[in-house]
Amino acid sequence: MAISGKRLGVSVEPEDPNASYLITPKELSALLKEAKPPVVIDVRSEREFKMLRLDGAKLATRELVEEIFTKWDKETAIVVYDHKGRMGLDAAKALASRGFSKAKGLKGGIDAWSQEIDPLIPRY
Numbered sequence: 001m002a003i004s005g006k007r008l009g010v011s012v013e014p015e016d017p018n019a020s021y022l023i024t025p026k027e028l029s030a031l032l033k034e035a036k037p038p039v040v041i042d043v044r045s046e047r048e049f050k051m052l053r054l055d056g057a058k059l060a061t062r063e064l065v066e067e068i069f070t071k072w073d074k075e076t077a078i079v080v081y082d083h084k085g086r087m088g089l090d091a092a093k094a095l096a097s098r099g100f101s102k103a104k105g106l107k108g109g110i111d112a113w114s115q116e117i118d119p120l121i122p123r124y
Helices: 025-032 046-051 062-071 086-097 109-116
Strands: 003-005 010-012 039-042 078-081 103-106
Touching: 025 109, 078 086, 078 109, 086 103, 103 109
Parallel strands: 039 078, 078 103
Antiparallel strands: 003 010
C-alpha cells in the first residue's frame, strides 16, 4: 500500500519490517559465486529436499540445527529457504535471535529462485 507524500507529491512505500532478515534470489546468486559463499539451508521436508533443491544446500535436520547452535561461529553467513519464503524468514529470525547476525531468509523461497534465477528448477 503506497502512502502519498502530500507535500512532496510523491508516493512512498512503507519500509518492510522484515527487510533486514531477507535476501533476494539475485543477491544470493551473486554471493554463491564468491570465494566464501554463505551456507544454504533448506527447511522444507526431506521429501521436497530430495525432489529438488538449490545446489550445495543442506537439509535442516535436527542434528544440523543442534550443530549450528552449539558449534558454528555466530559470524557464519547463512541463507535459509523453503518453498515460498515464510518458513525461511522465520528460521532466519530464529537464528538471528541466537546471535547469528548474518542469517537471512530467501525472499520468495525456492519458488522465487526458480522464477528469477534457475527456470530448470520446477515450480510446484
